[in-house]
Amino acid sequence: MAQTMTGTIGQLLTWATGELSDSESARLDAELLLSYALRKDRSYLFTWPERIPSQEQTVQFSALIKKRQVGEPVAYLMGEQGFWTLNLSVTPATLIPRPETELLVELALAKAQLTNADAKPLTVLDLGTGSGAIALALAAEQPSWQITATDYSQAALAVASQNALRNGLKNVTFLHSDWFTNIQVPQKFDLIVSNPPYIDEHDEHLSQGDVRFEPSSALVAANCGRSDIENIARNATEFLKPNGRLLFEHGYNQGPWAVALLNELGYSNVQCNQDFGGRDRVTQGQWQ
Incomplete structure (x- = not known):
C-alpha cells in the first residue's frame, strides 16, 4: 500500500506513478491528483518540478494515491470531471x-x-x-x-x-x-x-x-x-x-x-x- 512520501513535485510524481503501476493511466492519475492536492493546474507541475509541497499537501496527496491504489476513480477522489x-x-x-x-x-x-x-x-x-x-x-x-x-x-x-x-x-x-x-x-x-x-x-x-x-x-x-x-x-x-x-x-x-x-x-x-x-x-x- 502507499506510504507518505516527501520530496519535490518531480519526485512525488515519480513515486506515485510507481505506486499506481496497476493503472493504465498511472502517470496521468498521479498528475491529476497532485494538481488537486496543490490546487494548481497540471502545467504548474511541469513548470516547477523542483518545488517542495507543504507537509499538509504531501499527506493529502499520499492519501489520495492510497485510495486510487484500491481502485477508487480519480473523478470521485477529486469530486469533478471535465465533459x-x-x-x-x-x-x-x-x-x-x-x-x-x-x-x-x-x-x-x-x-x-x-x-x-x-x-x-x-x-x-x-x-x-x-x-x-x-x-x-x-x-x-x-x-x-x-x-x-x-x-x-x-x-x-x-x-x-x-x-x-x-x-x-x-x-x-x-x-x-x-x-x-x-x-x-x-x-x-x-x-x-x-x-x-x-x-x-x-x-x-x-x-x-x-x-x-x-x-x-x-x-x-x-x-x-x-x-x-x-x-x-x-x-x-x-x-x-x-x-x-x-x-x-x-x-x-x-x-x-x-x-x-x-x-x-x-x-x-x-x-x-x-x-x-x-x-x-x-x-x-x-x-x-
Missing part, C-alpha cells in the same frame, strides 16, 4: 461522464442544425441525466433551447442542479421522474436524448476498473442490458413532435439490435454511429 467544455461535480451517486458520450452531444447538435434551418429554439428531454452532462453541454451550446433533464435518483438530480449553477446555465429544468412517468402529456419535444443503463448484469466488466464504484442502477439493465432502451424507444413516440428525433447511447455490441428495434417501432432515418474508437455507440431515429 465537453464544462467542469462538472461528480459523486458516487452519479456516473462519471466519459469522452465517448460527447458523441451524443455532437450528433444532437448536428441533427438539430440540419433539420432546424430557421434556428428556432428547440425543446429537449434528457432522460437519466445523472450529473447533467448531456443536458448541460447542450444548454451551453444552445442557450435558447429549453431543456428538461430527468432522473430517478434525487441525489443525482441534486448534483446536476449544482452543476447547472456552477456553470451558469439557466435553460435547464430538472425533474424527478422514472423515465417518462412524470412527463405531462401532451408535452412534446424536438429531441429526446439519453445515456441509459445498458450493461448486462452478468457482464465481467462490472467487476473491473472504475465501474466497480459507480452506481449499478445507472449501469445495469434487465434483459441482457436492453430493457431500459426498449422502454425509452417505445414510449418516446408519445413525446416526440412530428419529425422529432430520439438519440441514445448503448453498448458496443448493441448497435444492430438498436437499429432493428427503432425500425420495428416505426422510426425513420435510423442509423447507428460509431465513437472515436470505431465502436457502435449511439443510435438515432426520427419520428414522423
